[in-house]
Structure formats: C-alpha cells, structure tokens
Amino acid sequence: xxxxxxxxxxxxxxxxxxxxxxxxxxxxxxxxxxxxxxxxxxxxxxxxxxxxxxxxxxxxxxxxxxxxxxxxxxxxxxxxxxxxxxxxxxxxxxxxxxxxxxxxxxxxxxxxxxxxxxxxxxxxxxxxxxxxxxxxxxxxxxxxxxxxxxxxxxxxxxxxxxxxxxxxxxxxxxxxxxxxxxxxxxxxxxxxxxxxxxxxxxxxxxxxxxxxxxxxxxxxxxxxxxxxxxxxxxxxxxxxxxxxxxxxxxxxxxxxxxxxxxxxxxxxxxxxxxxxxxxxxxxxxxxxxxxxxxxxxxxxxxxxxxxxxxxxxxxxxxxxxxxxxxxxxxxxxxxxxxxxxxxxxxxxxxxxxxxxxxxxxxxxxxxxxxxxxxxxxxxxxxxxxxxxxxxxxxxxxxxxxxxxxxxxxxxxxxxxxxxxxxxxxxxxxxxxxxxxxxxxxxxxxxxxxxxxxxxxxxxxxxxxxxxxxxxxxxxxxxxxxxxx
Numbered sequence: 468x469x470x471x472x473x474x475x476x477x478x479x480x481x482x483x484x485x486x487x488x489x490x491x492x493x494x495x496x497x498x499x500x501x502x503x504x505x506x507x508x509x510x511x512x513x514x515x516x517x518x519x520x521x522x523x524x525x526x527x528x529x530x531x532x533x534x535x536x537x538x539x540x541x542x543x544x545x546x547x548x549x550x551x552x553x554x555x556x557x558x559x560x561x562x563x564x565x566x567x568x569x570x571x572x573x574x575x576x577x578x579x580x581x582x583x584x585x586x587x588x589x590x591x592x593x594x595x596x597x598x599x600x601x602x603x604x605x606x607x608x609x610x611x612x613x614x615x616x617x618x619x620x621x622x623x624x625x626x627x628x629x630x631x632x633x634x635x636x637x638x639x640x641x642x643x644x645x646x647x648x649x650x651x652x653x654x655x656x657x658x659x660x661x662x663x664x665x666x667x668x669x670x671x672x673x674x675x676x677x678x679x680x681x682x683x684x685x686x687x688x689x690x691x692x693x694x695x696x697x698x699x700x701x702x703x704x705x706x707x708x709x710x711x712x713x714x715x716x717x718x719x720x721x722x723x724x725x726x727x728x729x730x731x732x733x734x735x736x737x738x739x740x741x742x743x744x745x746x747x748x749x750x751x752x753x754x755x756x757x758x759x760x761x762x763x764x765x766x767x768x769x770x771x772x773x774x775x776x777x778x779x780x781x782x783x784x785x786x787x788x789x790x791x792x793x794x795x796x797x798x799x800x801x802x803x804x805x806x807x808x809x810x811x812x813x814x815x816x817x818x819x820x821x822x823x824x825x826x827x828x829x830x831x832x833x834x835x836x837x838x839x840x841x842x843x844x845x846x847x848x849x850x851x852x853x854x855x856x857x858x859x860x861x862x863x864x865x866x867x868x869x870x871x872x873x874x875x876x877x878x879x880x881x882x883x884x885x886x887x888x889x890x891x892x893x894x895x896x897x898x899x900x901x902x903x904x905x906x907x908x909x910x911x912x913x914x915x916x917x918x919x920x921x922x923x924x925x926x927x928x929x930x931x932x933x934x935x936x937x938x939x940x941x942x943x944x945x946x947x948x949x950x951x
Contacts, residue, residue, distance in 0.1 A: 469650050469651055469668060470697070471520065471521035471522050471523070471651070472520050472521070472522050472940065473520070473696075473697045473939045473940045473941055474520060474521040474672065474697050474939060474940070475518060475519070475520060475521070475534050475535075475937055475938070475939070475940070476518075476519040476520050476521050476522075476532060476534065477519065477532065477534040477596060477598075477840070477863075477937075478521065478671060478672070478699055478838065478865055478937060479521055479648070479651065479671065479838070480521060481642065481645070481840060482528075482532050482598045483528075484531075484532070484598035484599055484600060485600060485628055485629040486598065486599050486600065486601070486602065486604075486605060486626070486627070486628045486629075487596060487597065487598050487599075487626065487627045487628070487842050487861065488596070488597045488599075488605045488609065488624055488625070488626045489594055489595070489596050489597075489624060489625045489626070489703070489861065490594070490595040490596075490597070490609060490612065490613070490621060490624055491584050491591055491593075491594055491621070491622045491623045491624065491625070492591075492592060492593040492594070492595065492613075492619040492620065492621055492622065493544075493590045493591065493592050493593075493619060493620045493622050494541060494544035494545060494592045494593070494618060494619060495618060495619060495620045496616075496618035497544065497545060497546055497618065498618065499616050499617060499618025500544075500545060500593075500617070500618030500619060501545060501546075501618070501946065501947050501948070501949055502618070502947065503515060503617045503618055503619070503947075504535075504545075504943050504946050504947040505943075505944065505947025505948065506947075507533075507535070507943060507947075508940050508943045508944055508947070515611060515612055515615075515617070516531075516533035516597075516608050516611055516612050517533065518533060518534060518535065518940060518943060519532040519533055519534055520940060530599065530600065530604060531597060531598065531599040531604050531605075531608050532596075532597070532598045532599075533595065533596070533597055533608060533612070534595070534596050534937075535593055535594070535595045535596075535937075535938075535943070536593070536594045536595075536596075536701050536703065536935030536936060536937050537592065537593050537935060537936050537938065537946075538562065538588075538591055538592055538593070538594075538933050538934065538935055538936070539552070539555065539559055539560050539562060539934070539936070540562075540588075540589050540590075540591070540592055541591070541592030541593050541935075542555075542936065542946075544592050545592075545946055545949060546949045546951050547694070547946070547949070548951070550690075551689065551690055551691065551694060554687065554688075554689045554690040554695070555689050555936070556686075556687070556700070556868065556869065556870060557870070558869045558870045558874060558934065559700055559869055559934050559936065562588055562933070562934055563578075563588070563702065563932050563933055563934045564578040564588045566874060566934075569874055569877065569878045570874065570877045570878070570929075571877060571878070571881065571882040571894070571899065571900035571929075572900075572929045573900055574900070574902070574925075575925070575928050576900070576925075576928040576929040576930070581929070581930055581931045581932075582705075582930050582931055583622075583623060584622035584623040584931075585705070585930070585931030585932060585933070587622075588933065590622060591622065591933050592619075593619065594703055594933060594935055595612065597609065597612075605626070625705060625844060625861055625931075626844060627842035627843055627844040627860075627861040628842065628843065628844075629842060629843070630843060630847060634775075635708070635841070635843050635860060636708045636710045636843055636845070636847070636848055636858050636859065636860070637708060637710060637713055637767075637775075637897070637926075638767070638775045639767075639771055639773065639775050639777070640773070640775065640776055640777030640793075641841065642839075642840070642841070643773075643777050643793050643794065644661060644793065644794045645838055645839070646663075646666040646670060646671070646836045646837075646838065647661065647663075647665050647666065648665060648666050648667070648668050648670075648671075649665040649666070649667055649668065650667075650668045651668070660792055660794065660795040661794040661795060662795060662796070662797050662800070662803070662822075662823070663797075663822060663823075663833065664833060666680070666833070666836055667679055667680060669685060669686065669867055670836055670866065670867060670872075671699055671838055671865060671866055671867055672697060672698070672699055672867060673686045673687075673688055673689070673695060673696075673697075673698050673699060673700075673867045674688060674695070674696040674697045674698070675688060675692065675696055677867075679867065680833055680834040680836070681830075681834060686867045686868055689936075691945075693941055693942065693945040694938070694942045694945050694946070695942070696939060696941070696942075697939035697940075697941065697942070698936060698937060698938050698939055698942060699865055699866065699867055699937045700865070700866065700867070700868070700869045700934065700935070700936055700937065701863050701864065701865045701934070701935045701936075701937055702862075702863070702864040702865075702869060702873045702932065702934055703861075703862070703863055703932050703933050703934075703935055704860075704861075704862040704863075704864065704929060704931075704932040705844075705859065705861060705862075705929065705930040705931040705932055706859045706860045706861075706862055706898070706927050706928070706929060706930070707857055707858070707859040707927065707928045707929075707930045708858060708859040708860060708926060708927055709924075709925070709926050709927070709928070710848040710858060711848065711853050712924060712926060713926045714848075714850055716923075716924065716926075717763040717766055717767055718763065720766055720920060721759050721760075721762035721763045721766060722759065724762055724766070724910075724918070725758065725759060725762060727918060729912060729916070729918065732912045732913050732914060732916075733762075733765060733910060733912060733918065734758070734761060734762050734765050735785065738761060738785065738786065739756045739757065739758050739760065739761035741785075741786045742756060742761045742764055742765075742786050742787065743755055743756040743760075743761070745774070745776070745778075745786050745787035745788060745789065746764065746774070746775065746776055746787055766910070766920075768780055768787075769811050769814060769908075769910050769911065770811075770814060770815065770896040770897055770908060771814060771815045771816060771897060772810050772811065772814030772815055772816035772817050773793075773816055774786075774787035775787075776789060777793045778791065778793065779793060779794075779796045779810070779816075780806075780809055780810040780811075780814070781796040781797070781798060781804055781806055781807040781809065781810045782795075782796045782804070782806060783806070784806050784809035784810070784913075796822075797822045797823045797824075798810060798817060798821065798822050798823065798824035799822065799823035799824040799825060800823060807824075808915075809911060809913070810911070811908075811909060811910065811911040811917075812887045812889045812890050812909070812911075813884065813887075813889070813890035813893055813895075813896065813908055813909055814896070815895050815896060815897040815898065818880045818881055818884070818886070818890070818895050819835075819876060819880060819881065819895070820835070820836065821880075821886055821887075826886035826887060827885060827886055827887065827888070828879070828885065828886060831875070831879075831886070834871065834872070835871075835872050835875055835876040835880070836866075836872070837864050837865060837866045837872050837873060837876070838863075838864075838865035838866065839862070839863070839864055839865075840862070840863045840865070841860045841861060841862040841863065842860070842861050843858065843859070843860055843861075844858065844859055844860070844861050845857055845858025845859060846858065857930075859927070859930070860927075865937070869934055880895075881894065881895040881898060881899050882894050882895065882899050882900050889909070890909070893906075893907055893908065894906060894923075896908040896923060897926060897927065898926070898927045899925075900925060901923045901924055901925045901926075902924070902925065903922045903923070903924050904922075906921070906922065906923030906924060906925070907919055907920060907921050907923055908920045908923055
C-alpha cells in the first residue's frame with residue numbers, strides 16, 4: 468500500500484517554485500550527521516528543516532521545501548554496514564564518474580574537467596535541495612540547516628531559477644509532462660490528456676510489492692527493508708548549455724537551407740507569418756520573423772521534436788499552435804495522430820521517449836520513463852549582448868533503476884540511436900555527445916524525404932553530477948539511529 472507520508476516530496480510531485488539551491492555536503496562527523504538526519508524527520512521545525520513529504524498540501528503550498536539525496540560514499544560515511552551496502556545496484560555503487568563513457572561524458576564533459584566540488588566525487592556525501600520563492604528564503608533555510616553542529620562541511624552550492632514562462636536557455640518551454648501512475652491520484656501538473664499508459668509505481672519507487680514495466684520483474688530492494696523500501700535513485704546533473712553556439716548554428720544552417728532545392732517543402736512560402744503569430748508570447752512584443760528567422764524556428768523545432776513554445780511536431784508539424792495539447796500525441800498511432808510521422812526520428816523528444824512508435828527494442832517502449840525535473844542556472848542569454856557567462860540546466864533524472872532507465876536512455880537512445888536504424892550511429896541533436904567532425908541530424912520533409920545536416924557540434928556539456936539515493940522518511944530515521 469502506497470504511503471505518501473513515507474516518500475520524499477520531490478520525487479512524484481513538481482514543486483513549481485521559481486528558485487532552487489542545492490547544498491553539496493561532506494560528512495565530517497558521523498554522529499553529528501546522524502543526529503542531524505534524525506532531526507530532519509522529527510517534526511520539530513525549530514531545530515533543522517523538516518523533510519518535505521508526498522503528503523497532500525491542501526489549499527496552501529509551503530513557502531519552502533527541503534529534501535535530501537545520499538551518494539554511495541555518503542551512506543558509507545554515515546556507517547551503513549558493508550553487508551547492507553552490497554545490496555545496492557552496481558551503477559549506484561560505482562558512481563557517475565565511473566559510468567562517464569556510458570553517459571557520453573567524454574571530451575570537454577569528461578569528469579577530469581568537472582568543476583569544484585564535483586572534481587572530488589568521493590567527498591560528495593549528501594545533496595540537499597531547497598525550493599523557495601525568494602532568495603531570502605533560500606538563505607534562511609540554509610542557515611537553519613547548517614548553522615549549528617550539523618556534522619557536515621559545505622563543499623559548494625548550485626543555484627537555479629525559472630525564467631518567465633518556464634523556458635530554458637535554448638528558448639524551449641520546459642517541464643511539460645511527467646509519467647502518471649496507476650496507484651496514486653495526479654497532481655496539479657498532471658491535468659493534461661496523454662495516450663501513454665499509466666506507469667506502475669515501481670517505475671519510480673523501489674519497494675515491496677511495486678510492479679514495474681517488465682512482466683515478472685521487480686527491482687531488488689536494498690537491505691534492510693527499513694533502509695530500502697520506498698526509496699528511489701537520482702542522477703543529478705550540471706549541464707552547461709552553449710546558447711551562443713546553438714543560436715549561431717541556427718543562423719548558419721538557416722542560411723544554407725534557404726538555398727536548398729527543397730526549401731519550400733521544409734518551409735512553405737509565406738509560412739513565416741503564421742509562425743511569427745504563433746510564437747508571439749503574451750505580454751511580449753509581437754514577432755515579425757523574416758523567412759530566415761522562420762527557418763531558424765523550423766530547424767529548432769525539428770531538432771527538439773517540439774516548437775519552442777512546446778507544441779509537438781507530431782500534432783502540428785508546420786507551425787506552433789497554442790490551442791492544442793502539449794501531451795496528447797503518439798508516433799505510432801497513424802489513425803488518431805496522422806501527423807505523428809512528421810516528427811523526425813532523431814529528434815530529442817522522440818529519442819528520449821519514443822512513446823508507442825515501433826522501435827528495435829520493442830520491449831523498451833515505456834520502460835525508460837523517468838521523472839525529469841530541471842531548472843536553469845546562469846543569467847538569460849541576450850543575443851544582442853552575448854557574454855561568456857556559464858549557463859545551463861540543473862537536472863534531476865529520477866527512476867527506480869539508474870542502469871535500466873537513465874543509463875539505457877543516455878547510451879542506447881541519446882548517444883547511439885539504437886531504437887531506430889534510421890538514426891543509429893548518430894547522437895541526440897540537442898543533448899548528445901556530438902562532434903563537428905561526425906555529428907549529423909536528418910530534417911524530415913513532408914514527402915518523407917530527409918535533408919541531412921552535418922557538422923553538428925555539441926551544445927550541452929556536463930560540468931558535474933552525482934548518483935544519489937533518495938531515502939524514504941523511515942530510511943532517514945534508520946540512518947539517524949545508527950550507532951556503529
């Protein structure tokens with residue numbers, strides 16, 4: 468029986484707060500750290516912040532939220548026995564650095580180039596997240612968390628905040644859809660129709676009795692049950708986005724395509740008027756895109772699989788349309804969704820979630836589903852005054868199996884393209900480990916023919932990260948009560 472009071476609240480529910488701060492901590496005093504953990508679930512708000520749970524909020528959301536994740540080294544530092552540590556999944560025990568090649572963290576994004584504190588992964592023991600409306604609230608909760616004898620050393624922080632309209636640095640609408648679950652009612656973010664099957668709760672949570680997407684298969688629960696039940700795993704990622712490079716690539720490629728013999732099949736004559744009108748956001752000056760500007764938007768839409776306002780190409784391939792659903796589409800149902808085939812096979816959203824489309828690994832269609840949560844960091848990019856500030860996304864990729872979900876998606880689909888022979892050997896055009904010498908992407912025309920873009924550079928580079936275990940409330944009590 469699912470017990471929302473035992474599950475941390477940042478797993479199944481999006482907080483919809485505009486700011487986040489991650490505290491990256493090292494255990495320096497095991498006993499003090501244990502007492503701190505116990506206090507976080509004691510119900511005494513006058514001591515340290517209380518862990519936010521999945522319990523319904525009612526009519527009033529909390530001003531702030533507080534949650535934690537522990538690395539494998541963090542569990543060891545707290546004194547979890549070797550016998551218990553041995554029951555955790557291999558990929559979690561090895562950690563993100565050891566799995567770098569599988570994740571595409573190579574070249575400029577390799578771990579030996581990660582920035583502090585991620586350059587010393589063995590010291591990262593706990594990552595606490597604080598969501599709030601204002602910076603002052605973040606500061607206050609951080610002081611409450613670490614102001615006393617917490618048993619931790621703060622190695623660093625990472626801070627993000629939402630842009631107006633929930634857009635990311637590349638200009639795309641973000642946080643559009645998440646899996647819905649059979650066993651629990653939806654949250655406010657889930658009130659959108661979606662043809663994907665309801666996910667079993669074992670897609671995200673590890674524990675006794677939770678079904679998974681694989682018939683007859685369940686994930687091993689870390690032992691003892693008091694530690695492993697109602698837990699999950701998270702890939703925390705600091706992903707730098709080369710916004711200047713992305714916009715320059717759109718400029719350059721649009722210029723080249725306007726001279727292509729099939730240009731009118733890619734961008735119909737006078738289509739820039741409809742695209743301009745559709746992309747003009749409320750409370751913003753109306754757009755008046757040139758044909759070159761409209762071509763840039765077509766390229767960006769095909770690379771993502773969505774127009775930058777979030778409209779799926781599978782529903783509206785020729786122009787954005789804010790009046791249609793952002794989630795009610797599929798690539799494999801030609802009767803209900805006749806435009807589904809107009810979304811490029813190698814686009815970002817189709818690679819990371821092929822929905823009901825035919826893929827080589829047929830059993831895998833809905834088995835890689837994850838909870839994806841992210842927030843931009845760094846100032847918004849101004850194309851009129853480009854700067855060298857680092858900007859990107861603080862991402863969380865949550866699932867019951869790091870190996871079968873996050874790593875399989877990252878390797879098989881994002882960076883190898885194994886799901887479809889037409890994209891095998893290529894990388895995701897937005898987040899893949901592309902290189903100018905080898906990167907390519909096929910734009911899809913109305914006729915079904917393609918135009919291959921070559922010399923595709925890398926736009927997203929990993930700057931840090933860690934695999935973390937998100938314990939239940941009972942598990943945090945268990946850790947706080949350890950005495951060895």
